Amino acid sequence: MRRTGGGPLPRHRPTLADVAAAAKVSVSTASLAFSGAGPIxxxxxxxxxxAALELDYSGPNPLGRQLRRGRSGIVGVVVGDALKRSFRDPVSVQVLDGLVGTLGPLGLGVLLIPGPSDPxxxxxxxxxxSAAMDVAVLMWxxxxxxxxxxxxxxxxxxTVVVEGRREEGVTTVGIDDRNGMSQATRHLLDLGHERIAVVTLPFDRxxxxxxVDADRLSAIDWEITRRRLAGVTDxxxxxxxxxxxxxxLVEHGKAAGFSLLSGDDRPTAVVCQSDLLASGVVLAARELGLRVPQDVSVAGFDGLDLPWLAPDVLTTVVQPLAEKGAAVAHAVEDLLAGETPPYRELPVTLRIGTTTGPVPA
Structure with missing residues (x-):
C-alpha cells in the first residue's frame, strides 16, 4: 500500500504484543523471556x-521497564554552582569522575543539575x-x-550530601578537612609565621x-567554608x-593575593581553602615582585597537580578526590538497597611543597 504522495507508509514498529503473537505465547510470557526472570x-x-529477531524487535523499552519497577535509573547530582564554573575546577571534575565511574557499573545514569549563576x-x-530521579546528590x-x-x-x-554538616536523618560523605586546615596552619606556625591571612571559599550564595569584618565572619552560611576556617583558628x-x-578559581585567588600582599603590613603567610585560590595568590605575589616562599609563604587545599605553576609546587592538604566520588556512589547504592548508609569521612594528608618556608627575617 502506498500513499497518494508516492512514498511508502512508515513501517509499523513491532511491539512486545506482536512478538508474543508470533511466538504463540502470552505477553507476560514474552516479557519473562526478555527479563530472564521467573519460570519459563x-x-x-x-x-x-x-520471533523477536524475525520482527526486528530489539526488546522492551528500558525506561518503561524501569518505571514499572518504580525506578528511573537516574541519580540527580545538584552541582551547587553554575556548570561553567564547576567544570573549570579540577576538584569538581575529579569527584564527578569518581562518582560517575562507580555508578555506571551499577546501571545508574547521572543528571547534572546546576546551581544559580548569580544571586x-x-x-x-x-x-x-520535577526531574525523575531515584537518589539525589548535593555537592559541596x-x-x-x-x-x-x-x-x-x-x-x-x-539524598546524599557531600561535605555537609552531620545530622540525624541526612546521609553525608565528607573529608577531615577541618583537621587538614589545622595541619597546614601548624606547619606555618612551626616555620615561625605569626602574621597569617586566610583566603576562603564563598560564605553564602x-x-x-x-x-571581611567581624560581622561578616559571624554570618558564614556554607558549611565547608566555616569548617575550614575553624581549622585555622583551632x-x-x-x-x-x-x-x-x-x-x-585562579582569578579570584589572584585578586585576593593583590589585596592582601600590596601593603607594607602584608602577612608573611597566606593559607587558602583551595589550591586554585592558592595558585592565584602565588601568581599575584610574583607580579608584585615578591619571592615565594622567601617573602611570603602560601599553602592550599586539595592536592591538585598544577604543572603550569612551575617551578613552584604548592604546599597543600591532599584530599582523595576520586575516592570521595566513589564513596558518594556507594552511599547511593546503599540507599537504593533500602539501607541507612553510615557517615563516611575520608582522611586528608599535608604535602609539603616549595611554596612554604621560614618566616622572613
Missing amino acids: AAATRQRVLD SEPPVDPLVE GGTSDDDALTALQRRGTP SRREGL TGVVPVAVHETPAS
Whole structure:
C-alpha cells in the first residue's frame, strides 16, 4: 500500500504484543523471556527470541521497564554552582569522575543539575522539583536548611550530601578537612609565621568578594567554608586578614593575593581553602615582585597537580578526590538497597611543597 504522495507508509514498529503473537505465547510470557526472570522453559524463551529477531524487535523499552519497577535509573547530582564554573575546577571534575565511574557499573545514569549563576536567580533549579530521579546528590555541602535539600526532602527523594554538616536523618560523605586546615596552619606556625591571612571559599550564595569584618565572619552560611576556617583558628591563630572569594578559581585567588600582599603590613603567610585560590595568590605575589616562599609563604587545599605553576609546587592538604566520588556512589547504592548508609569521612594528608618556608627575617 502506498500513499497518494508516492512514498511508502512508515513501517509499523513491532511491539512486545506482536512478538508474543508470533511466538504463540502470552505477553507476560514474552516479557519473562526478555527479563530472564521467573519460570519459563528454555524452548519457549528461544521461540520468543526467534520471533523477536524475525520482527526486528530489539526488546522492551528500558525506561518503561524501569518505571514499572518504580525506578528511573537516574541519580540527580545538584552541582551547587553554575556548570561553567564547576567544570573549570579540577576538584569538581575529579569527584564527578569518581562518582560517575562507580555508578555506571551499577546501571545508574547521572543528571547534572546546576546551581544559580548569580544571586538574582532562584536558589533551586526546577529540575530539583520535577526531574525523575531515584537518589539525589548535593555537592559541596551547603547547609542543613539548604533550599535544594528542603525541596528533595519534601519530594521524599533519598539524598546524599557531600561535605555537609552531620545530622540525624541526612546521609553525608565528607573529608577531615577541618583537621587538614589545622595541619597546614601548624606547619606555618612551626616555620615561625605569626602574621597569617586566610583566603576562603564563598560564605553564602551571595558570592561576595573582598576583605571581611567581624560581622561578616559571624554570618558564614556554607558549611565547608566555616569548617575550614575553624581549622585555622583551632590552632590559636587569629588571622590578620580574611579575604572571601566568590568561587574557587585562579582569578579570584589572584585578586585576593593583590589585596592582601600590596601593603607594607602584608602577612608573611597566606593559607587558602583551595589550591586554585592558592595558585592565584602565588601568581599575584610574583607580579608584585615578591619571592615565594622567601617573602611570603602560601599553602592550599586539595592536592591538585598544577604543572603550569612551575617551578613552584604548592604546599597543600591532599584530599582523595576520586575516592570521595566513589564513596558518594556507594552511599547511593546503599540507599537504593533500602539501607541507612553510615557517615563516611575520608582522611586528608599535608604535602609539603616549595611554596612554604621560614618566616622572613
